[in-house]
Amino acid sequence: LIRSAEDGCVEEAKSTLDFMLRSDFIPDRTVFTVLLKSCIRRRRFELGREVHSLVIESGIEFDAILFNSLISLYAKSGDWRKADEIFGSMGEMKDLVSWSAMVSCYSLNGLNSRAISLFIEMVISGENPNEYCFSGALRACWNREFAATGLVIFGFLTKTGHFHSDVSVGCALIETFAKGFADLDSAKKVFDEMPDKNSVTWTLIITRFAQLGCPEEAIELFLDMVIAGFQPDQYTFSSCLSACAELGSAAVGRQLHSWAIKNGSISDVCVGCSLVDMYVKSCLNGSVAESRKVFDAMLEHNVMSWTAIITGCAQNGGLPDEALRLYCRMMTEGTVKPNHFTFSAVLKACGDLFNPRLGEAIYGQSVKLGFATVNCVGNSLISMYTRNDRMDEARRAFEFLVHKNLVSYNALIDGYSKSTDSHEAFDLLNRVETSEFGIDAFTFASLLSGAASIGAVGKGEQLHGRLLKSGFESDLCVSNALISMYTRCGDLRSGFKIFDGIENRNIVSWTSIITGCAKHGFAETALELFHRMTETGIRPNDVTFVSILSACSHAGLVEEGWKYFRSMSEDHGMAPKVEHYACMVDILSRSGHLDRAMRFIDTMPYPPDALIWRTLLGACLVHGNVELGRLAARSILEKNPDDPAAHVLLSNLLASKGQWGEAAAIRKEMRSRNVVKEAGSSWIEVDATVHKFYAGDSKHPEAAAIYGELDRVVGEAKGMGYVPVTDGVVLQQDVEEEEEKERYVFQHSEKIALGYGLIRSRGGKGKKVLRIFKNLRVCGDCHNFIKFASMACGREIVVRDSNRFHHFKDGRCSCNDYW
Incomplete structure (x- = not known):
């Protein structure tokens, strides 16, 4: 029986014990103790409870060793009450092992206050704690509440000479400083002072550095571990891969991936999850292809691996559709159920897809599985509603959240x-x-x-x-x-x-100011800032290059644009994304090089999406190229026949070339298909209150005064040479009278916002800058009118449209009419 138990064959040992008892042979305490310890090692806690029952039935007298084994059994199975009952029944038989086992039992089960109190009681009773007792007491101090007590215990064990006694003491102290104080310096000092280290110790210190925001130091420690001759295991790889994910270092991550394959750790599901996460977070072009390869190659999936790939697609990869497909596959296969993190990621995907109805259905599934009240699920539901501008539902979700x-x-x-x-x-x-x-x-x-x-x-x-x-x-x-x-x-x-x-400053600081300069049309300043940034050693990211290319586009810097586009791959090792190609199409087409833009589109590594074609179509409107404009619009509408922007841009292009019949036909088709373009709106902030206006708006309480002011300014502007631009006006009733078209353009939302700003800031010249904001691109007539208005009113006027800023002053615009 003892041989079977020591070999780990606990079922066979238990069968032998049953046979002995049926044959009226009563084993001694040693047999029961060995079998109980084997059940603990093999985590066969139910079998251990059966052995406990047989001990009681046998009627043998308990000794301290048997009691201690039972305390360990119930402590490690999570039944601290039973362990406490056994400990209380020992009376005078309690020894150092009993006290240590019970202190560890309390700390293992999160009863930190009890563990510390029992440790103090033990010392008062005259027992001298050993290394295992110190480790159990320190475990109770791995939190902010009792961290200070951990320092007292640290002083005690140092005085009693137990600091260097066992690896377990060093590990417990590392955890006390790392978890209790987030003090990695002190944790590292303990680690350096430990005379004996093993792979577990190295993995512990690496893990804590990775978790507490020091990923570079974690990788350095890993290298030190390897140089010291210790072999990393699956837990070491998981922590190092997490550090690579934080650093965004795919190069180091790939080397670790290869190493994990060689030593067999790749088969561990935690290593697989860490690889999926690392590739998602560190891939330069935002692709989840490598993560998907790792995920598909995993022999076994758990909720962590599913959540890692779903979260990667939803958050880092920008693939909400794929995130939802993976979630559906997970639910269909049925072997793994989602957890609260899974639901949180899927709800984010629904928000990105602007599909709150689907999000509500998925939230319903989280309710059924009991995750509806978990913070991260409720918070994601709130975010999904706010992304879809459904603030009433967001508020209800917020109020419903209990914690x-x-x-x-x-x-x-x-x-x-x-x-x-x-x-x-x-x-x-x-x-x-x-x-x-x-x-x-x-x-x-x-x-x-x-x-x-x-x-x-x-x-x-x-x-x-x-x-x-x-x-x-x-x-x-x-x-x-x-x-x-x-x-x-x-x-x-x-x-x-x-x-x-x-x-x-970090990359966000530099990119924010570069983006600001680009949007305001100060291209040279933006480029100068970019060079200053790279000289400081900060590496540009995708957003930085979008801003730089936009700056080149706004200023018509075609060759500079080419230079920076090529430098992404040649100098910075970054694969341009679709938005960078769209910027290049904008640079070429905006400057009139429509044929070059078309050839560029033909050579793209990605199939051109609606953004690319819409950019080209907008430039065709500016330069009056009907043939290429038709091609661009057709390319958009083939994939999405209800795209309102394509219909409107093509209609305006045809109208600007005098093809009124076709332009009106497109508008008529839009109405028949119920395709509604985004309503143009403008707003202005006055006295810390935002006032919003739509075209032809008459609902504002000061509407009469606004239109009266506009009539006055229009009159002055016309006296200075302003002529309304009505070429692109296509009225629903096909009205061709010029006077009617002029009245239509006078009611554009940005003009109404300007009128309101003027009446609320009367008092002559030199007043505060008027800042107007518009959700769409400012039209040619409004742009021309505001130039004259700045001169007529002696005011500086700033207009932000969907594309850029326009600074109007003394009859001129900062864009130099290039926008």
Whole structure:
């Protein structure tokens, strides 16, 4: 029986024990103890409980060794109450092993206060703790609540000479400093002082460095481990791959991948999950192809591997459709059920697809599986609704969430802040300020992003003041959000003030200011900043290059655009994405090189999508190329017959060339197919309140005064030489009278917003800059009119349309009529 138990054949040993008892042979305590320890080692806890019952039935007298084995059995099976009962029944038989086992039992089961109290009681009773008892007590201190107690125990074990006694003590101390204090320096000092290290110790220190934001140091420690002659196992590889994911280092990750294949760790499901995550996060071109290869090659999948690939597609790969297909496959196969992280990723995919109905169906599945009240699921549901501008449903989801956290508040604040009515966002800000959570940097960043999206510089300035009072002025995330807010609200000067005040700029800081310069039409400044950035050693990312290419496009710098496009792959090892190709098409076609743009599209490694064709179609409208415009529109409509932009752009192109019949036919077809173009709207912030207008808007309480002011300004502008541009006007009733067309263009939303800004800022010249924001591209007539209006009113007027900023002053625009 003992031989079977020691060989791990616990079923065979148990059968032998049953036979002995049926044959009236009573085993001694040693037999029972050996069998119990074998059950513990093999984690056969149910079998161990059966052995305990047989011990009681046998009627033999218990000794301390048998009691201690039973305490260990119940401690490791999670039944601390039974272990406590056995420990309490020992009376005077308690020895050091009993005390140590019970201290470990409490700490293993999260009863940290009991573990520390029992440790103190043991010392008071006269027992001298050994290395195992110290390890169990330190385990109870692996949290912020009892971390300080861990320092006391550290002092005690140092005085009693147990610091160097066993590897387990060193590991427990490393965990105390890493988990209790997030103090990696002290954890590393303990590690360096340990006389004996093994693979477990090395893996522990590597894991904690990777988890606590020091991925480079984690990789360096891995190299030291290998040089020291220790072999990494599956846990080491998982931690190192996580570090590579944080660093975005696919090169090191691939080497680890090869090593894992060679030593057989690749078959471990945790290593597979870490590889999937690493390839998703570190792939330069955002492709999930390598992650998918790893995922498909895994022999066994668990919820972590499914969640890793689904999250990769939803968050990093920008493939929400594929994320949903994988989720459906996971559910169809039925071998693995999703967890709360899975639902969180899938709900994000639904938000990206602007499909809240599907999201609600998936949320229903999370309700059935009991995850509806989990924070991350509820927070993702809130974000999905806010992405789809369904703020009422988002608010209900927020209120339904029982255990709200700061992420919950931030998700809802982010949604409210991006709507023109931002009062709710500020109400929530006040609410969270007085809550147990307080405000974090992301709260301010969300509100600043919202202010930037609607151009509410007044709100942005209020937030700037509040965050200064809250002590967030030195936070890099907040500073970057301030740069973005000011530049996107038309105040580039203030954006530069923030940028110049940042000591340790990162790629986001540089990209934010470069993007601001590009949007404002200051291409030379943007390019100069790019060179300064690369000289400091900061590597540009995809967004940086989109901004640089956009700057070249706005300024007509064709050759410069080519230079930077090629440098992506030649100098920076980055594969251009579709958006970079779209920028190049824009550079070529906007400058009139439509044939070159078409040849460029033919040589693309990707099939051109709607963005590429829409860019070309927009340039055809500017340059009047009907033939190429028809081709571009046809390419869009073949894939999506209901694309409103393609219909409108082609209609305007035909109208501008005098082909009124075809233009009207396209509009008629749109109505018959119920294709509705996005309604043009403009807004202006006055006294920290955003006022929004649509074309022909008469609902505003000051509408009469607005149109009266517009009539006055139009009259002055005409006296200065302004002539309305009506070539592109196609009215539903096919009205051809020029007077009717003029009346139509006078009612464009940006003109109404300008009129309102003027009546609310009367008092002559030299007044505050008027900043107007439009959701679509500003039309030729409005652009021309605002030039004359800036001269007639003696005002500087800044207009942000969907493409760029226009700074109007003294009858001129910063774009030099190239937009």
